[in-house]
Amino acid sequence: MAKIEIYTTPWCGYCARAKALLEKKGAAYEETDVMEDAGKRGEMRERSRRTTVPQIFINGQHVGGSDELAALEQAGKLDALLAQPG
Known part of the structure; x- marks a missing residue:
């Protein structure tokens, strides 16, 4: 299963x-709350080059936010990414 990291806020x-x-896909993920952690928010910005949440990484590859994740699902490409070993 893929290694999934997601930067979020409550x-x-x-x-x-x-x-x-x-x-829904049965995918386990590591969630990092960046709301009150400036260091983690800085890490998210550096890795993604974006300031908004969520920011999602699958096996270290930045896939974007919620809309991009949904677009991968609609295009039928998400399952293949999730099946890759992390």
Whole structure:
């Protein structure tokens, strides 16, 4: 199974949507709350070059946010990414 990392904040609807899709797929993920951790937020910005949450990485590859994750699912490409060993 793939190694999935997701940077989130509490009360973020897009974060909840992305996590729900991953859970529906049976995919385990590592969640990092960046709400009150400036160091982790800086890490997220450096890795993704973005400031918004969620930011999702699959096997170290940045796939984007909730909309990009949903687009991968709609295109039929998410299952293949999730099946790759991490």
